[in-house]
Amino acid sequence: xxxxxxxxxxxxxxxxxxxxxxxxxxxxxxxxxxxxxxxxxxxxxxxxxxxxxxxxxxxxxxxxxxxxx
Ligand code: SF4
Ligand code: SF4
Numbered sequence: 001x002x003x004x005x006x007x008x009x010x011x012x013x014x015x016x017x018x019x020x021x022x023x024x025x026x027x028x029x030x031x032x033x034x035x036x037x038x039x040x041x042x043x044x045x046x047x048x049x050x051x052x053x054x055x056x057x058x059x060x061x062x063x064x065x066x067x068x069x
Contacts, residue, residue, distance in 0.1 A: 006051030007066050011042055015063035018042075024055040024064055 022042045025033040032048035033055050035041075044055075044064075056064045 008044060008046050008049045008051055009053060009056050009064045009066045010044060012063050012065050013041055015061050015065075016041055016059075017061050017063070023060070024058040027054045027058045 018039050018041050020038045022033065022035045025035050025042055027033075028049075030048050030050060032045045032050070034043055034045055053066065056066065058064075
């Protein structure tokens with residue numbers, strides 16, 4: 001979203017363990033963290049995400065990161 005004053009985190013593919021069920025995904029109430037198939041690299045839908053960063057805390061591998069700017 002243009003002009004949004006929050007930051008959308010991203011999945012770091014190098015860190016992500018492509019868990020069978022992404023536990024961070026379950027914490028996103030907006031369903032912005034998407035994992036279509038089990039054991040697949042999840043991604044964050046920028047249109048849905050509102051930058052609450054709850055998912056960042058939930059990933060045990062620190063694979064969800066906020067870009068610095
Ligand atoms: S983002 Fe974290 S919890 Fe989700 S699949 Fe990747 S490593 Fe697992
Ligand atoms: S930052 Fe919040 S809204 Fe965005 S994907 Fe993570 S839990 Fe969902």
